[in-house]
Amino acid sequence: MTQVNRLSGGLIDRNSTLNFRFDNRNYTAHPGDTLASALLANDVRLIGRSFKYHRPRGVLTAGSEEPNGIVELRAGNRKEPNTRATTAEVYEGLDAQSQNRWPSLKFDALAINDRFSNFLTAGFYYKTFMWPAVFWEKLYEPIIRKAAGLGSLSMEDDPDEYDKGFLHCDLLIIGAGPAGLMAALTAGRTGSDVILADEDFALGGRLNSESFSLGDDSASDWAAATVAELSALPNVRLMPRTTVIGAFDHGIYGAVERTGDHVATLPVGKPRQILWRTYTKRALLCAGATERPIAFENNDRPGIMLASAMRTYANRFATTAAQRVAIFTNNDDGHRTASDLRAKGVKIAAVIDVRDDAPINYEFEVLKGAQVVDTKGRLGLTFVEVALADGSRRILECGALGVSGGWNPNVHLTCHHRGRPVWNDDLAAFAPGDDLPPGMTVAGAANGTLSTHGALQSGAESAAIALDLKGALPDLPKAEDAPINQTPFWYLKGCARAWLDQQNDVTVKDVKLSHQEGFRSVEHLKRYTTLGMATDQGKTSNMAGLAIMAELAGKSIPETGTTIFRPPYTPVPIGTFAGRMKGQDFHPTRLTPSHYWAKERGAVFVEVGNWLRAQWFPLPGETHWRESVDREVRQTRASVGVCDCTTLGKIDVQGTDAAAFLNKVYCNGFAKLAIGKTRYGLMLREDGMAMDDGTAARLAEDHFVVTTTTANAVNVYRHMEFVRQCLFPDMDVQLISTTEAWAQYAVAGPNSRKLLQKIVDPEFDISNDAFPFMGCGSITVCGGLRARLFRISFSGELAFEIAVPSRYGDALMRRLMQDGEEFDVVPYGTEALGVMRIEKGHAAGNELNGTTSALNLGMGRMVSKKKDSIGSTLSEREGLNEPDALMMVGIKPVNADDKITAGAHLMDASGPVDAKHDQGYVTSAAFSPSLDCHIGLAFLKNGGARQGERMRLVSPLTDVNVEVEIVSAHFVDPEGERLRA
Amino acid sequence: MHDLAAITALGGSEPRVDTVADVTCAEVPGVALASVAARSGQEAKAQKALAKLIGVKTPDIGRFAGDPVSAFWTGPDQWMVEAPFDSHEGLAQQVKDAIGDAASVTEQTDAWTRFDLNGGRVLAVLELLCPLDVRKMAEGDAARAAIHHLGCFVLCRSPGSFSVYGPRSSAGSLHHAIVTAMKSTL
Amino acid sequence: MIIPHPLLGPRDSSEFVYLGDASLIDRPDWQAEDAAEAFHEYAYLRDNPAGEHRELWYHEGGDRSWLVVTRNTMTHEISKVELARDVARAQGRSK
Incomplete structure (x- = not known):
């Protein structure tokens, strides 16, 4: 098929032809075409089916406000549903499918819904599918979704890339029509940093759609020349294909740049879209206006469109929906469309003007005081029926009807801070109010200045005011300056199936029903009828719905309410919001200093926060993780094991008040800790609950190194800064994180000292006498490398932690493995670490879970009463100190083969098993290779006094029901002899 | 070694x-780093010592200065000192020696x-x-x-x-x- | 939002961590007669004004200063930003 509806002129490149497909048929287009303009050129008016009644639909508009021309673009995992044919640029090979029809667009089985429309009115679902409730999810919803869907998803991952970025400017100009271009010129010439963004691929706005002149140039030539000047200015950034989607707090605007939607395939790594977080001192909204339709019977047939869109298709895209068209208007703008189309050789059946005093035109017939009362044409418009001023009827043959009901300023972004537009009687429309987002001004048609001259002037003036520019404004080209003459005409009296919201199939009748049933506020109207929902958010429909509701309620429109708008201005793919933060890149990954070595060893890694830690190190032949973990535990306890514990938070605390500061943040005392010694510390929250624990090593009188748990490192550091800056601002203490600076390895087991002695330089004596349990100090290793050594133990064995600068961590680990061969050294991962700490009865994250106090943890006596520390006062609250308070205990199964699971609850051995009789719960559980059975740590009411008691451990969810014995939490070496060996 | x-x-x-x-x-x-945080009441002294170390005035908020040993502002009365690693692997100690008790110094190289x-x-x-x-x-x-x-x-x-x-x-x-x-x- | 940092100028709120009411600076005296009661109020009771609110923000992605930000909870207008340390000192906090 050739492009039978191509007209002369236009801003398309006829020297080049593009091939595209729609519903599996081949068509041609030219660069500069949208999918909608190309389809019209190819005489395709039928583009989709409506949401509810499956009525045949074509395009209504030529822009992003389109409610009808919604298609699926691309195929496979790149399929994108619900895209507007009116904004989709045609590229070679574009593949589009119509939506919401089965089996085909021309024959849609569900068009039967249209016959039953009396039953499918607003509120139908709410009233009909109420009973029984269980049917909703299983039956009704799936059926409704299938029948009343928009496009379909590929159900595959989106393979495209999306970026996010940051822009800064003095003035963000939103919209590049006459006002926006003139504003950019005014601001740009003064050297201010200007961003000019427009959702269209061609800058110029309506200047590209009109036939009139600006000065000596055609409007589009003036736009092109202005764009050329602006693009030569280094301080102006032109951003076509960029939609400003939202106005956020303090001059932050979201802008989506479609960098790849207009090409068939993107080079690897190039983004499809970029979400720009734009910081601007001032914003100028030049978003133009949207023409509004008139509701009349059967006003939704393919071929019926906004008159301004018809003009855009003719002047910019050199195409028409039909060779013979009619215009239905309530204002002079409709006449302009008729003139422009006639000039391009399109036959004008008539201009039907509701006004008795409509202007006469000798080029085409004008029917004054007339109204379109009905239309014909199943899959596309064929006839319109007109009621003439004298009451007689006339049938006009035409393939397209342009409808003009006046213009609504595009106020959307002015509402994003809950600003309310105000009714303007001259415009008969809502215009921006006074409560704009701070820093925003509005110019041109968006502010109700509908003439081209007015737009140019207000653009220039607004830019000058926004930037406080002195001096003369640029000369304005002479331009059309028609006065505003908008008299409201929303719908034809007596019509019923007259569409207001074509996307949601909401008719005049539905609004009446909503009123009748008491849903009269605009918010209720929207929810009850779905008016203004879905992808177009009612850009062409909200006003008429509101006007009809006002009429029914006998109130004025402003009394009835306003519709305000939320971000985003137009739909944004979820991928754009995600940007690069997806899959593996969802968050940054932190690698330990021994990571590369561990990977070589075949370690299995686990994510701990952002860290990747070795979980265990499987050996050849080991088929189950428990084999590896049990071996690592046994070998460590028998000889020596090494574990990377770099991930623990490390905070350098210095200053003359460092000890006093630690006294505040830890519940136990640190003032008297000797230099060269380390002490366990428990940190409470102010409410008395345990926050975190760790160790503090005193390297000098005024210098401590504090450790935190891996998970809480960031929070603890923040808390310590809070205590330092907000609570004790005169303390001389300085904090800095050193977590990443040092590679720190636990070397644990009876042979740990022997192994370390091979590495620690001989001048440092690490014998038990010289370097006892809880000792610490700066040393050197391997011939002079600065290092730190701490004699602390999480495993319960004789153990050390050794730290070297991170860059040497890899080499140190390899050295430990090499030098440890004679001791059969084993690397162990977080699982073995966890098993050993449970065996030793050390609390960890599972126990410091935000609901436990020092008392619960068995450390109640650690809370010093001789000093003030965070949480000490509230930890003494009665409620936290009841006699039957939970206390940490150990549990063992009575039958050694039984398994213990974390989360299971403790009940009396005999007696009811229910929440009321709950005695406590298990926080940590593991198989203990040392005891050869499962063990667990639990919080048990009055647990300190219940050792030896037999209880029942239950977890109905995981089907656990076993008999257990309450024991000491210190399963291994309860006297701590190994630690001190 | x-x-x-x-x-x-x-x-x-x-x-x-x-x-x-x-x-x-x-x-x-190839860069060594050490953080410097002035002790309470010793801010002027710390700044002076740091200036001497980097050879120019201590950098103001949001600035860095000095060559080959330089410093950048990291927070109120806090700086990060940068120096070539090969010649200054022990930078923290060198800075501490230069500033003494006027500031807390912490190795940040790695x-x-x-x-x-x-x-x-x-x-x-x-x-x-x-x-x-x-x-x-x-x-x-x-x-x-x-x-x-x-x-x-x-x-x-x-x-x-x-x-x-x-x-x-x-x-x-x-x-x-x-x-x-x-x-x-x- | 953008928080005008007293030292660094305007900074995106995404660099900050929010804590809550600036009354958290007013930590009671642990040795006072009514310490238990005072700490209870301090830890649990907050005003929740619709309007001006003094609140603590931490510039975690910046210079690690705690700030007291006076923000209108209805409009997000920020009328004053102070270093929390200065505020604490002005309120008599010391060591």
Whole structure:
């Protein structure tokens, strides 16, 4: 098929032809075409089916406000549903499918819904599918979704890339029509940093759609020349294909740049879209206006469109929906469309003007005081029926009807801070109010200045005011300056199936029903009828719905309410919001200093926060993780094991008040800790609950190194800064994180000292006498490398932690493995670490879970009463100190083969098993290779006094029901002899 | 002299260099760092000692100064001192010796990884990475910024040349983010 | 939002971590007669004004200063930003 509806002129490149497909048929287009303009050129008016009644639909508009021309673009995992044919640029090979029809667009089985429309009115679902409730999810919803869907998803991952970025400017100009271009010129010439963004691929706005002149140039030539000047200015950034989607707090605007939607395939790594977080001192909204339709019977047939869109298709895209068209208007703008189309050789059946005093035109017939009362044409418009001023009827043959009901300023972004537009009687429309987002001004048609001259002037003036520019404004080209003459005409009296919201199939009748049933506020109207929902958010429909509701309620429109708008201005793919933060890149990954070595060893890694830690190190032949973990535990306890514990938070605390500061943040005392010694510390929250624990090593009188748990490192550091800056601002203490600076390895087991002695330089004596349990100090290793050594133990064995600068961590680990061969050294991962700490009865994250106090943890006596520390006062609250308070205990199964699971609850051995009789719960559980059975740590009411008691451990969810014995939490070496060996 | 071999933050024995179009991202392991935080009431003394160490006035808020030993502002009365690693591996001790009890000094050398970004269109790369108004940054500007959710320092060496310091453990993620941005925009 | 940092100028709120009411600076005296009651109020009771609110923000992605930000909870207008340390000192907090 050739492009039978191509007209002369236009801003398309006829020297080049593009091939595209729609519903599996081949068509041609030219660069500069949208999918909608190309389809019209190819005489395709039928583009989709409506949401509810499956009525045949074509395009209504030529822009992003389109409610009808919604298609699926691309195929496979790149399929994108619900895209507007009116904004989709045609590229070679574009593949589009119509939506919401089965089996085909021309024959849609569900068009039967249209016959039953009396039953499918607003509120139908709410009233009909109420009973029984269980049917909703299983039956009704799936059926409704299938029948009343928009496009379909590929159900595959989106393979495209999306970026996010940051822009800064003095003035963000939103919209590049006459006002926006003139504003950019005014601001740009003064050297201010200007961003000019427009959702269209061609800058110029309506200047590209009109036939009139600006000065000596055609409007589009003036736009092109202005764009050329602006693009030569280094301080102006032109951003076509960029939609400003939202106005956020303090001059932050979201802008989506479609960098790849207009090409068939993107080079690897190039983004499809970029979400720009734009910081601007001032914003100028030049978003133009949207023409509004008139509701009349059967006003939704393919071929019926906004008159301004018809003009855009003719002047910019050199195409028409039909060779013979009619215009239905309530204002002079409709006449302009008729003139422009006639000039391009399109036959004008008539201009039907509701006004008795409509202007006469000798080029085409004008029917004054007339109204379109009905239309014909199943899959596309064929006839319109007109009621003439004298009451007689006339049938006009035409393939397209342009409808003009006046213009609504595009106020959307002015509402994003809950600003309310105000009714303007001259415009008969809502215009921006006074409560704009701070820093925003509005110019041109968006502010109700509908003439081209007015737009140019207000653009220039607004830019000058926004930037406080002195001096003369640029000369304005002479331009059309028609006065505003908008008299409201929303719908034809007596019509019923007259569409207001074509996307949601909401008719005049539905609004009446909503009123009748008491849903009269605009918010209720929207929810009850779905008016203004879905992808177009009612850009062409909200006003008429509101006007009809006002009429029914006998109130004025402003009394009835306003519709305000939320971000985003137009739909944004979820991928754009995600940007690069997806899959593996969802968050940054932190690698330990021994990571590369561990990977070589075949370690299995686990994510701990952002860290990747070795979980265990499987050996050849080991088929189950428990084999590896049990071996690592046994070998460590028998000889020596090494574990990377770099991930623990490390905070350098210095200053003359460092000890006093630690006294505040830890519940136990640190003032008297000797230099060269380390002490366990428990940190409470102010409410008395345990926050975190760790160790503090005193390297000098005024210098401590504090450790935190891996998970809480960031929070603890923040808390310590809070205590330092907000609570004790005169303390001389300085904090800095050193977590990443040092590679720190636990070397644990009876042979740990022997192994370390091979590495620690001989001048440092690490014998038990010289370097006892809880000792610490700066040393050197391997011939002079600065290092730190701490004699602390999480495993319960004789153990050390050794730290070297991170860059040497890899080499140190390899050295430990090499030098440890004679001791059969084993690397162990977080699982073995966890098993050993449970065996030793050390609390960890599972126990410091935000609901436990020092008392619960068995450390109640650690809370010093001789000093003030965070949480000490509230930890003494009665409620936290009841006699039957939970206390940490150990549990063992009575039958050694039984398994213990974390989360299971403790009940009396005999007696009811229910929440009321709950005695406590298990926080940590593991198989203990040392005891050869499962063990667990639990919080048990009055647990300190219940050792030896037999209880029942239950977890109905995981089907656990076993008999257990309450024991000491210190399963291994309860006297701590190994630690001190 | 010890016999442990260092690896770079990206895990190599040699620093990584990536070039896309006219922009180069180079891993820079050859830098020693030490933080300086003035002690209470000793701010002036600490500043004076630091100035002497770097040979110029102590940098103001959001600035860096000095060569070859330089410092950048990191917080109220806090700075990070930078020096060539080969000549200053023991930088923390050297700084402590110079400043004495007027400030707390902490070794930070391996807490950070540094990538130097150079080239004509480096600003286009940076505007995809961080919220700073990089086009307004001048030689000697230093600012904290989040890149790929990582707390980084961005130093402007000259309008076409920036250093990015990020947490060492996340060097791989930071490098990935930088190179991805380079491929995206260049 | 953008928080005008007293030292660093305007910074995106994404660099900050929010804590809550600036009354958290007014930590009671642990040795006072009514310490238990005072700490209870301090830890649990907050005003929740619709309007001006003094609140604590931490510049975690910046210079690690705690700030007291006076923000209108209805409009997000920020009328004052102070270093929390200065506020604490002005309120008599010391060591």
